Amino acid sequence: MIRTLVVPRAGELAFEDTEEPPLAEGLFRAETAYTGLSAGTELTWFRGTSPWFAAGWDGDLGLFERGRPAQAFPVRRLGYMEVARVTDSRTSVTAPGDLVAMAYGHATVVHGDPLAQAVVPVPADLDPVLGVYVAHLGPICVNGLLHAAADVGGRELADGVRGRMVLVTGGGAIGLLVGLLARVHGAAEVVVADPTPQRRAAAEALGLQARDDTPDLARDLKTRWRHGPADRGADVVFQCRGTAAALATALRCLRPQGTVVDLAFYVGGADDVRLGEEFHHNGLSLVCAQIGRVPRGLAHLWDRRRLATETLGLLAGHGRLVREVLVTDVLPLDEAPRVVAELSARQRHALTVVFAGPAA
Numbered sequence: 361m362i363r364t365l366v367v368p369r370a371g372e373l374a375f376e377d378t379e380e381p382p383l384a385e386g387l388f389r390a391e392t393a394y395t396g397l398s399a400g401t402e403l404t405w406f407r408g409t410s411p412w413f414a415a416g417w418d419g420d421l422g423l424f425e426r427g428r429p430a431q432a433f434p435v436r437r438l439g440y441m442e443v444a445r446v447t448d449s450r451t452s453v454t455a456p457g458d459l460v461a462m463a464y465g466h467a468t469v470v471h472g473d474p475l476a477q478a479v480v481p482v483p484a485d486l487d488p489v490l491g492v493y494v495a496h497l498g499p500i501c502v503n504g505l506l507h508a509a510a511d512v513g514g515r516e517l518a519d520g521v522r523g524r525m526v527l528v529t530g531g532g533a534i535g536l537l538v539g540l541l542a543r544v545h546g547a548a549e550v551v552v553a554d555p556t557p558q559r560r561a562a563a564e565a566l567g568l569q570a571r572d573d574t575p576d577l578a579r580d581l582k583t584r585w586r587h588g589p590a591d592r593g594a595d596v597v598f599q600c601r602g603t604a605a606a607l608a609t610a611l612r613c614l615r616p617q618g619t620v621v622d623l624a625f626y627v628g629g630a631d632d633v634r635l636g637e638e639f640h641h642n643g644l645s646l647v648c649a650q651i652g653r654v655p656r657g658l659a660h661l662w663d664r665r666r667l668a669t670e671t672l673g674l675l676a677g678h679g680r681l682v683r684e685v686l687v688t689d690v691l692p693l694d695e696a697p698r699v700v701a702e703l704s705a706r707q708r709h710a711l712t713v714v715f716a717g718p719a720a
Contacts, residue, residue: 362467363468364436370433372697373406380469387451388446389470390454390469391718392468394717396712412429413432414426414427415427440463440465441492443488444470444719453474461480462479486675489690490682492714495668499651500534501623502517504623505542506655506662508521508596508619509655510657510658518546521542521547524547524596525549525593526547527597527610528542528552528568529573529600529607529610530602530606531600536566536568549569551570552568552569558711578612587615591615591616596614597610611637611638611639612638615642616643619644620645623649691713693715693716696715
């Protein structure tokens with residue numbers, strides 16, 4: 361029997377049990393050890409606010425079509441931060457006993473297809489809880505730095521941050537990992553801006569500077585970060601909070617002709633983004649670092665596996681700190697409905713919640 365966490369209707373989370381099919385040739389069977397909660401994305405499914413409920417996606421044209429929803433309740437695929445132990449295999453890619461990182465949702469068992477899914481071996485000396493970052497969320501962060509590098513003609517992660525003044529707007533798990541990556545790759549200064557005191561404390565625990573996201577932030581940073589006459593502000597901003605207000609802050613804090621690398625997922629409008637103000641007068645750029653694409657022209661050098669390898673490198677050097685600061689809860693999977701409801705109601709604060717599965 362496979363137990364899967366689903367959203368039967370807005371505001372409700374439940375488990376659905378299905379019979380497990382025979383293992384097909386070319387696949388492997390694995391039991392979940394840990395599955396991480398990506399609260400920003402998953403709460404849009406839980407609340408019914410995801411844009412997929414209102415529009416369909418034409419992949420060929422690259423357009424959303426309003427009035428043709430791509431998703432309706434129940435939502436049966438949640439989550440993309442899984443670590444699983446292989447128990448049986450019909451492929452040479454994995455063997456029983458292997459620990460792998462994947463993105464398949466909150467389910468107790470997966471039949472993995474190495475030809476269709478990213479399957480990343482988790483090293484034996486890595487805390488398996490940290491494996492939740494390896495297959496998808498970590499690569500999102502690495503891809504953000506890669507876009508910053510490409511923006512200045514670089515090809516390596518350090519090229520976009522080395523010696524530069526870096527601002528990260530949004531201190532969730534993605535923002536904090538991006539900030540840590542920027543520090544590790546040689547940024548002169550890294551400031552994380554977030555209105556939540558617990559997130560600012562986490563940023564400082566990672567060795568980053570932390571500031572409240574207030575109207576004075578842009579003036580303060582531009583007073584401090586001076587590059588020349590009429591040239592002040594952050595060299596690059598990583599926008600990691602899915603609100604228009606955070607994007608507006610990111611644009612206000614940039615130096616002229618700077619770039620916002622946007623990793624956020626937005627579900628609402630953008631009334632706070634005044635394109636006729638700093639964006640226009642400072643000649644700014646806004647680049648979306650969406651995980652489905654590496655920067656144009658770098659696909660021959662970078663793929664999902666290399667993004668995951670860079671994630672493993674970060675965790676190898678700083679895993680203990682990441683485990684201490686970012687993983688705020690490790691709980692049984694049975695507690696997921698309660699925890700998600702508390703997060704949605706803002707009755708609970710968390711950076712990364714990890715649920716333990718049968719193979720933990």
